[in-house]
Structure formats: structure tokens, C-alpha cells
Amino acid sequence: MINFSQPSDDHPDLSYSPLLRAALLTLTHADDQGPIGLTKTKAFKRTFVQWAAMHFNWPGYSYEELMRYHKVLNEYDHPPLELLHFLLIQLKLGRHYKGEFKLTKRGRDLAHSPGALFQELIPFYILKIDHAAYGRFENALCGNWDVWLNVINLEVENGASEHKLYSTFYDDGADWHTSEWRNIAAFSHSVLKPLEWSGLIVGQPVEEKGRTEHIYFKTPLWRSALQLETDISLTPAQRH
Template sequence: MNHLIPISDSAIAMRHSPVLRAVCLTLDYIHENGPIGLTATGALKRYFVEWAAAAFDWPFYTTEDLYAVNKVLNECDFPPLTIMHDLLLSARLARHRKGALHPTRLARQLRADPAALWSLLAQQFLFATDHTGYTRYGDQPMGNWDIFLNVINVEAQHGLSEDRLGLVLYGPGEGQGWRDEIRMKAALYIHVLRPLCWMGLLEEGRSGEGFERDETYFKTALWHEAFKLETDVHLDPVTQH
């Protein structure tokens, strides 16, 4: 079941959604500079990757972080850009033609209405995109969006950890090895939590480093604009971020 409600507040979508901001910046870049060149393998050329890394200001992907592990930046070195590129194509907002990325007529029309653009992107990214290709092992979480959204709606009201989400969805998991647990959490993150964060519906807070790092997820104000869920009747007063 699709619980997504078309939103009308462009400002709230722009404020919370890295995907929407990046798409708008990309469309504006093309409008001002012309189509974006592609490599022989169909990736965006390095000059745009370097521009995007700075312009997008993507949470947890700062230029300092990216250049700390890369002397130069190719599209594959900036995962949000790779995924946004895929999304533009799958949502029919852009196409490859004559060695460059061109916006479609739909993209040019929706750029003037960021709320409608966000709704299209969210529909495609959450419910029509197969995120398996972005995982290391091809894992998929057990469950569906109806279950995921209704559980997160309640559990993220005052902050939700990945451990808590796994526990509520799948139980204690006695006898489950640490490798299986890590893969389960990674699948939930790639398929569910990250798309919700990148669309601006959840906000991710991080503390600690490496294996000691903890993530906590909170619903944003955009969540309450975009979803009407069965578990709404069970909610305590809202915590918005």
C-alpha cells in the first residue's frame, strides 16, 4: 500500500531532503552551463563530480571526507551522486544523449514546482527503486513498506536506533552470528533508513566512530506532511527535527 500524500510545502521539502536539493542544483547547473558530459562508461564526468561534492553539501559526505580517501573524485567515489544519477534516469527526469546528461521536458516543468518534484522523486526512490545493487552482498530485508513505515512511525517518535528497529521487526535473534546481524542492519539501512533520510523524512544523528558508532533516527516535519499511516492513532506527542 502506498501511504505517500502529495505535499504542498516546497520549503519544508527543500529544507529536509538532500535528494531534492541535489536534483534542483543539478537541473539549475544544466540550465546555466549546458548538458553534463559523460564518460565512456556513462558516468558523470569528473568536473561535475567535483562541483557537486561541494555544492550538494551532502550530510556525512563532506568534501574533506571525500578527498581524505580520494586524490581525485569520480562519480563512484561520491555515492549520493551515483544514486541521484540513477534516480534521474529511472524517474525519466533525465536521459543520456550524445555523450551527455540532458534533462527531460518533465524535469524542466517540475523544477518550477519543488513540492511536486519531491513527490515524484519520493515515489520513485522509496517504492520503485531496487536498492539491492547498492548493497555489498545483495541482501534484502524481510518485510515490506507497509510494515516498515508503520513500525518506524511509532518507534522513531522519540528516536530510533538500528538495533531497536531490528528487534521490533525480527525479534531478539538468539543464536544469530554477528556477521548475520551486521548484514541485517546493513540491509535495513540501504533499503529503508537511508532512502527515508535522503528524501528528508527521517533525520540521522551519529555519535562515536567505527564499530562504536551509533545512529539514531528521528522523524522530520516532512514525515508528518507526507504520510498518513495506520499507526498514527498510537502516537504520543510529536518530536520533530
């Protein structure tokens, strides 16, 4: 059983979630500045995409990094914004109406309640989205969030790499330099990235055998927002 605790609106650990921060910025922008314009394909218009890139401060997707590869920014050039747009519509916090993205009453209320928005957004994103399909991976991973979260709760207490976490669940002989690399990548995208984008874990890049590996650690938000069965088995993390 996975239980998410709802933090208070002023809880400092909420600041660790890039997805929550982006959602709050988008909702308050639409509340304060009015509806957000849409293209004919119902994506956010470039003016808002550029604004989002400048204000989201999303790790790996800063305005400078995005503009390094694009002269102009469309929604699909900013994957976190594209995902957020989808989530806000699915959760009925916003709707498309006459070429604009408009807030619903629920969306307007949650724009000013970070704790309640976290409770609405993050469990839905982690537990309800088919991450493999969204990432265009052909096969879904064998496993479920109850197992993944409870095991990761133990494994990441002192830090663990993508390879180590994948091997814990699946193939102990897997390696980035074998045919298993696609499966490791699918695991990283479908399990680790949702946790990182939600702000529950954070990855630190290290060089490993000629490639960049990531070592994952829990953020304080993990401890304040998640209640898991394996909590009773935790050995406190070693701090140096």
C-alpha cells in the first residue's frame, strides 16, 4: 500500500519538486494573466513556451540549454511542459476552449494551495500514467509501483546507480555495454525519471566506464511525502 502524505502549503520540502513548481507557475500565470493561447494542434503557443522555459528552472531544460539547440521553442521542444500540459488536462485543472487553455474552478483553487496541488498531481503522475508508453518504449516493465517504491526506499538510502537499481529488480548481469542497455534505459525512464521529476529523488552524474552514469539519492520530500511498508527496515543513511 502506497500512501502519500499531503504537505502543508508552506512546507519547505515542496521546493524539491520541479513538476509541482512548474504546475504552480502555469496555473498562477493563467489565473493572473488570463487564458494561455493554443496552436491549431492544441499545444501551447511559442510565447508561453518561451516564458515557461525561462521561469520553470527545470534541471536539464534551462532556457539557455533549450535555446542552444532551437531558434524558437515549440511545446514539443520542452518535454516537461508538454507532459505538464497533458497532466493538467487529464486532472481537469484546465481545459481547452476556443483556442485557449483556461483554468477550471478546481485549477484556480489549487493554484494557491501547493500542498493540495501536490496531493492531486504527484500521485496521479507517478501511479496512473503509463510511463513506458509515454516514452514510446515498446514493452512495459514487469513490476509495479508498490514493489518499486518499497525496494528503492531501501536501496537509495545511501545512494544507488541506475545500473545497480535495475539489477536489483531484474538482471544482475545487465550492463550498459550489453544488449540489456535498452532495458536499463526503459527502467530509468519509466521508474526513475517520474520520481526525479516529482522531486522525490535526485540524480548526481558521475563518469563510469566512458559514459555518464547517475547516482540517485532521496530528497527530503521523499521522507515527508511517502509512507512505505519498508520504512521499518531502514537503516539511517550514512552522512559524512
